[in-house]
Amino acid sequence: MLELLAPAGSMEALRAAVQNGANAVYLGVGAFNARQGAKNFTPQLLTEAVKYCHVRGVAVHLTLNTLVSDREISQVEELIRHAATVGVDAFIVQDLGVVQLCRQIAPSVPVHGSTQLTVHSLAGVLFCAAMGMSRVVLSRELNREEIRYICTHSPIEIEAFIHGALCVCHSGQCLFSSLVGGRSGNRGECAQPCRLPYSDGRGGKSYPLSLKDLSLAPHLPELIEMGVSSLKVEGRMKPPEYVAGVISVIVFGFMAAFRALAFGVFIYDRITLENPVAMTYSDYTKTAELVGYMLLMVAAIFFIMFLLKGAFRKTTTIISGISFAIIVGAWVVNLYNLINDAIFYDAAFSEILSAFISDGLVWSLVM
Numbered sequence: 488m489l490e491l492l493a494p495a496g497s498m499e500a501l502r503a504a505v506q507n508g509a510n511a512v513y514l515g516v517g518a519f520n521a522r523q524g525a526k527n528f529t530p531q532l533l534t535e536a537v538k539y540c541h542v543r544g545v546a547v548h549l550t551l552n553t554l555v556s557d558r559e560i561s562q563v564e565e566l567i568r569h570a571a572t573v574g575v576d577a578f579i580v581q582d583l584g585v586v587q588l589c590r591q592i593a594p595s596v597p598v599h600g601s602t603q604l605t606v607h608s609l610a611g612v613l614f615c616a617a618m619g620m621s622r623v624v625l626s627r628e629l630n631r632e633e634i635r636y637i638c639t640h641s642p643i644e645i646e647a648f649i650h651g652a653l654c655v656c657h658s659g660q661c662l663f664s665s666l667v668g669g670r671s672g673n674r675g676e677c678a679q680p681c682r683l684p685y686s687d688g689r690g691g692k693s694y695p696l697s698l699k700d701l702s703l704a705p706h707l708p709e710l711i712e713m714g715v716s717s718l719k720v721e722g723r724m725k726p727p728e729y730v731a732g733v734i735s736v737i738v739f740g741f742m743a744a745f746r747a748l749a750f751g752v753f754i755y756d757r758i759t760l761e762n763p764v765a766m767t768y769s770d771y772t773k774t775a776e777l778v779g780y781m782l783l784m785v786a787a788i789f790f791i792m793f794l795l796k797g798a799f800r801k802t803t804t805i806i807s808g809i810s811f812a813i814i815v816g817a818w819v820v821n822l823y824n825l826i827n828d829a830i831f832y833d834a835a836f837s838e839i840l841s842a843f844i845s846d847g848l849v850w851s852l853v854m
Contacts, residue, residue: 651721
């Protein structure tokens, strides 16, 4: 099953992710995760989080994605044992020594290679597979052709970031913060100096090292078709409101993407039949609904951008109006067709209502 992996920097953010449709979350406990600035979890709170998620069918991935020194090994071992006991679903790991510890202490818990490993090639994926990892989080610098090639040839699952902040340096290779402030990103203490303004030497200031956020929501169908197993959202430093908004928009995108894929299969089946079947009025109205919902997804994306940046107010209003008009029109045509059928077959009003709900609402929500 395709996974939407949401960030949980706190219990509040975890609840926001789960309640808005994520089917997996990732979180950190104590000092051995790459977001020391997040609220994070205690071992006791981890137990509560796992129970909360598992009751709702949501997986929990524990981040152990920092470099670990010899004097810290006993603490890491204790955390691995506790996490396995409470039932975490996977470890996300950077340090290869910690990979071995996870396999020795909790061999039944899958190990995922963190983006901090800088895996950017098929050879890197094959190495991780040989180390016993069942999934790799690809570097965010890869383009679509490289991701597609790796997915096609990988013997293990591939996870890719689809939303959130981007580093100016290659994943896991930045030493900027440690050099200028003694706070290493590979120890979860990045001070993010790349986000600061810098002088251009002529009296002006700019942000030459601060990249725009990644947003691949419009490309969900392509990522699904590539074979990416898990779509990951960055943001463990973000508040619950941010997590809720982003996850809800992406879940809406999932619905539109699966509708598009399902309708593509539907059309393909009709074209490739030995005796092609002509499309009915119902088929056309379903097509109209598909277009309406896809436009509504675009409107939702613009709306989030409006909330975050105060722009696109007019665009959001126009696209929302068009999409709702198409959807309502499709439902009206469906009702008209059902009434005609009811008159022809002498059906009762209750049967008309039942058919309308099943033909319209079920198609909208399930397809």
